[in-house]
Amino acid sequence: MNIFTTDFFFSIIRIATPILLATLAAVIGEKGGVSNIGLEGIMMMSALFGSLGAYWTGSWLLGLVIAMVVGLIEALLMGFFAFKLQTDIILVGTAVNMIGSGGTIFLVKTISNTVMGQSLTSTTSLITKAHQIPSISIPYVRDIPVVGKVISGHSLLTYIAFLLVIFTIILLYKTPLGLNIRSVGENPNAAASVGVSVSRIRYITIGIGGVLAGLGGAYMSMYYAMGWSLDMVAGRGFIALAAQSMGGGEPVGSMLAALVFGFAQALGIKVSATGVDSNLVAPIPYIVTIISLVLFALNQRRKERKRFAAAA
Amino acid sequence: MKKTLLALSTLALALVPLAVPQQALAAEPRNVVYLVNGNLGDKSFFDSAKAGLDQLEADGRITLNTVEMGGTDADQPKWLSTLYEVADSGEYDLIVCGTFQMPDYLKEVAEAYPDQKFLIFDDDTYAGEDANVANIVFRQNDLGYIIGTLAGCMTLDTNVERINEDKVIGFVGGYDSPVINDFMTGYITGAQAVDPDIKVDVRYTSDYVDTAKAKEYGNSMINDSKCDIIWGVAGNAGNGAAEAVLETGGGWFIGVDSDQELTFSDDLAAITLTSGLKNVGNSLIWFMDQWDAGEELFGKRTSLGIVEGGVGIVTDKNYDTITSDETKAAVDAAIEAVSSGEIVVPSAFDEGGNEAAQKLRDSVRP
Numbered sequence: 001m002n003i004f005t006t007d008f009f010f011s012i013i014r015i016a017t018p019i020l021l022a023t024l025a026a027v028i029g030e031k032g033g034v035s036n037i038g039l040e041g042i043m044m045m046s047a048l049f050g051s052l053g054a055y056w057t058g059s060w061l062l063g064l065v066i067a068m069v070v071g072l073i074e075a076l077l078m079g080f081f082a083f084k085l086q087t088d089i090i091l092v093g094t095a096v097n098m099i100g101s102g103g104t105i106f107l108v109k110t111i112s113n114t115v116m117g118q119s120l121t122s123t124t125s126l127i128t129k130a131h132q133i134p135s136i137s138i139p140y141v142r143d144i145p146v147v148g149k150v151i152s153g154h155s156l157l158t159y160i161a162f163l164l165v166i167f168t169i170i171l172l173y174k175t176p177l178g179l180n181i182r183s184v185g186e187n188p189n190a191a192a193s194v195g196v197s198v199s200r201i202r203y204i205t206i207g208i209g210g211v212l213a214g215l216g217g218a219y220m221s222m223y224y225a226m227g228w229s230l231d232m233v234a235g236r237g238f239i240a241l242a243a244q245s246m247g248g249g250e251p252v253g254s255m256l257a258a259l260v261f262g263f264a265q266a267l268g269i270k271v272s273a274t275g276v277d278s279n280l281v282a283p284i285p286y287i288v289t290i291i292s293l294v295l296f297a298l299n300q301r302r303k304e305r306k307r308f309a310a311a312a
Numbered sequence: 313m314k315k316t317l318l319a320l321s322t323l324a325l326a327l328v329p330l331a332v333p334q335q336a337l338a339a340e341p342r343n344v345v346y347l348v349n350g351n352l353g354d355k356s357f358f359d360s361a362k363a364g365l366d367q368l369e370a371d372g373r374i375t376l377n378t379v380e381m382g383g384t385d386a387d388q389p390k391w392l393s394t395l396y397e398v399a400d401s402g403e404y405d406l407i408v409c410g411t412f413q414m415p416d417y418l419k420e421v422a423e424a425y426p427d428q429k430f431l432i433f434d435d436d437t438y439a440g441e442d443a444n445v446a447n448i449v450f451r452q453n454d455l456g457y458i459i460g461t462l463a464g465c466m467t468l469d470t471n472v473e474r475i476n477e478d479k480v481i482g483f484v485g486g487y488d489s490p491v492i493n494d495f496m497t498g499y500i501t502g503a504q505a506v507d508p509d510i511k512v513d514v515r516y517t518s519d520y521v522d523t524a525k526a527k528e529y530g531n532s533m534i535n536d537s538k539c540d541i542i543w544g545v546a547g548n549a550g551n552g553a554a555e556a557v558l559e560t561g562g563g564w565f566i567g568v569d570s571d572q573e574l575t576f577s578d579d580l581a582a583i584t585l586t587s588g589l590k591n592v593g594n595s596l597i598w599f600m601d602q603w604d605a606g607e608e609l610f611g612k613r614t615s616l617g618i619v620e621g622g623v624g625i626v627t628d629k630n631y632d633t634i635t636s637d638e639t640k641a642a643v644d645a646a647i648e649a650v651s652s653g654e655i656v657v658p659s660a661f662d663e664g665g666n667e668a669a670q671k672l673r674d675s676v677r678p
Binding site for chain 2: 119220278
């Protein structure tokens with residue numbers, strides 16, 4: 001069987017998209033010195049409200065907006081606890097992840113019980129194709145042999161995700177806000193001494209991350225799967241943290257790292273067709289994480305040594 | 313004279329069903345508590361068990377108390393303490409719980425309260441070890457055989473829309489484990505009985521929640537192996553395979569545990585051919601019948617098949633309109649053969665059965 005078909009490469013991009021969106025949230029967060037490990041929980045909450053929103057309003061676009069708003073609100077709440085009330089942000093993130101699991105099922109049962117009179121444990125029974133984010137077939141591009149089949153026909157959110165990589169670069173390196181985010185991340189005291197409101201910048205940083213993770217959640221329930229079900233994000237928010245680290249915290253590097261994860265999982269799916277033990281296939285993405293982190297660390301160390309040698 | 317006799321016998325027949333509940337009513341209704349290690353509203357196991365118990369309560373045979381303990385990681389610590397609490401209260405004649413997640417907790421509590429009776433459905437991890445615990449399991453291999461027969465007939469029937477020329481069917485399982493392989497081994501055996509050339513593509517999601525991953529597997533099975541029937545046996549994740557079928561237009565999906573056509577939205581229900589049922593509710597009523605009749609099922613493993621109504625297949629809606637008369641006849645014949653014991657379906661729970669199932673799986677790979 002030929003593994004490297006066009007739909008294999010297509011699936012890499014499809015698998016990588018939600019990871020990429022959350023990775024960009026992690027990149028901006030880390031640049032601003034905000035370690036948001038609650039991305040997984042934000043994605044779960046946004047996945048739920050995105051699909052519920054699309055069902056209520058009958059419009060996927062409004063559902064998508066609701067998912068982003070829910071992501072933003074949750075991130076700002078995290079900020080309130082971490083920055084205003086001085087709670088350890090790792091603990092806040094852990095709490096958000098637990099709410100993403102237990103809280104979503106509680107909410108979906110309560111809401112569906114009061115609104116529809118029956119308690120649901122997933123939104124799969126509500127969602128039809130009309131509630132889903134559409135795929136885009138790009139004119140002209142789709143006619144290019146091979147490449148067209150790989151890059152045309154993805155979800156609208158996939159194209160937005162890759163455009164957001166460019167947005168992230170511009171935001172971080174070409175705008176005053178980006179300069180402030182980076183300076184607060186590097187040295188909050190220095191930033192404060194020149195009149196930057198550290199807490200305002202941190203709220204903005206975590207808020208942007210919340211919106212991005214919200215988009216990732218929306219992709220899960222409004223495109224990838226039809227509707228929300230419990231724990232459906234299944235660790236993608238955590239993989240994003242690894243991708244951020246693997247990419248050296250830079251937008252492009254992290255994007256490549258997200259694609260490496262997409263590649264690893266797509267490879268696992270294809271390999272399973274040949275009858276390899278499923279217990280060997282399942283950990284492939286995690287093995288790739290560990291290997292990549294080791295390679296990244298070795299590379300960093302070599303660079304450090306070189307710099308040290310040059311300085312000496 | 314004849315008329316009188318007829319009238320009398322009709323009267324006698326009419327009295328028979330009346331007599332049974334009266335007898336049951338005469339006995340004191342049993343106090344039953346049902347511990348849900350998840351949430352009601354799953355339209356599957358938990359709801360099915362609840363429906364059966366509700367039926368028993370409506371008939372005045374039990375009084376029922378239901379406790380929803382929640383199903384997330386954070387809820388798990390509650391399960392053991394709730395078990396202790398209800399066992400310690402001594403109020404209940406029977407404590408009912410289920411699924412593979414409960415046996416360890418149950419064993420601990422059952423040994424601490426040897427006079428308390430327990431029932432666990434769909435698990436037999438410690439079957440027979442405690443005299444006060446009844447283990448009810450379902451012959452999912454029998455169910456698999458029926459579904460396999462259906463899938464085998466369908467993939468050959470190219471008159472049906474979206475059925476391709478290739479004799480390949482698919483199976484998406486949760487884990488490469490005995491309970492899933494029990495479904496699978498029946499499925500393969502049933503399909504091969506229809507036509508030995510039929511190939512079966514088996515994938516495991518290694519996960520019960522990641523719908524998106526199951527969808528990727530479904531896509532690969534349809535695009536790479538040309539499957540046109542996929543049976544999803546992976547909890548919520550299995551729905552991803554249905555979504556793959558819908559999106560690629562690659563044939564039909566078969567659901568599991570409950571009637572999934574009813575739980576899906578219109579789009580997904582339209583491509584769902586039928587579902588293999590585990591009737592937890594029926595089995596609890598059956599259990600109560602046996603208990604009332606004086607048969608003690610505690611301290612052992614009881615497996616329920618088609619005859620007892622423990623497993624079954626949905627035969628209305630899409631199944632009725634889509635499948636041909638020949639297919640229906642073949643499925644009925646398979647049900648008959650399995651019920652009568654004419655065909656004994658291998659099980660992954662037999663000695664060495666899981667290894668045999670894995671070998672069978674590898675031998676029919678497309």
